[in-house]
Amino acid sequence: MKLVDAESRGFDPNRLKRIDDFLARRYIDTGRLPNAQILIARDGDPVHFAQFGQLRADGTPIREDALFRIASMTKPVTSIAFMQLVEECEVALDDPVSRVLPELADIGVYAGGGGSVPFAPGQRAGPMRFVDLLTHMSGLTYGFQNRTSVDAAYRDAQLDMPRFDMGSDEYIAALAKIPLEFAPGERWNYSVSTDVLGVAVERLSGMTLGEYFERHIFAPLDMKDTGFDTAIDRADRLGDAWGYVPGGSPRLVDRAEKSRMLKPARFQSGGGGLVGTIADYHRFCTMLLNRGELDGARIVAPKTLDLMTANHLPGNADLTEVSRSAFSxxxxxGTGFGLGFATVIDPARTLIPASRGEFYWGGVYSTAFFVDPVERITMVFMTQLYPSSTYPIRRQLKTLIYSALTQSNA
Incomplete structure (x- = not known):
């Protein structure tokens, strides 16, 4: 990967090198992570790239064009896709979701039951709007939250990431049978909301989600290695996926040679189904940094991206005040939530270096990205360890990156 001179972009090269030393010493050499790639850029130009470890358990080394399961880093892509349709006035943020997905018109709020007992008839709430899906204030949930009877029903229906078990219409029909956790707009809960949003993109556009992404996002941004079924044609570049084992070595949870990612996805999950490379996601982040444009390709308008990265939580609250999510x-x-992104609203409360207005997200296999529009810095981090809550590596990397910054725009 071609890098620009880090010092000319306001970074101390020796301090950037500390990132490599830290990753190798703390995570790779100890076996905590099987592999890692990190790409740091300023003004869209890469100033630091490093990679470590092995792509697969058989010792295949990591490669620059390795394919990673980016999981929930799919969500910002789906959110951008939906906002393109908003810009075309095909849909509005305050439209009821039932306008496009009528199956969800009569879904009620949980009132009891579940498991071996049928759900009690739920009280009808106000209409779920598309803005509620984008902000995760829809009342939907994830089965892996593991708190309530509603979560259990999601697990039974296999709604968290149904790559093969059902199509989009079947997915929405199954979801409509389960009550909401709470009335839309009332609280924040990390959920399948973006999967529902992806189905809405399909119905509004008349394309599969993968076709829409390719035509309107990936091709314009020259993201050649990202897609729902990309790994099928590039199987030798797909890495294994590992799961955390307390007190032991990570265990294989998805072997690349036999991976489910090598079969066409019947359900193209807008919430977590993409596979891609660090270089591709860097291009997506650079488009975000440039307020919707890259190399002459306008993906969304600057004002649209401003709206997406503003805090949409009620009363400008942060997530400590409105979240009921056990995991996100x-x-x-110090973190609010916009239309598809977490956004920093109070850097001091985060207790790590940050800029107001910085936005970010990650994936359950411990991948992560952030975009800092003040310092003009982006980072993409790739690895394949489930779950992403295992280690505090994201905050550690942010601390190391900002400690290497010698010329600030703030």
């Missing part, structure tokens, strides 16, 4: 890809203190 965001830290809570």
């Amino acid at each position: 890809e965001a830290a809570n203190a």
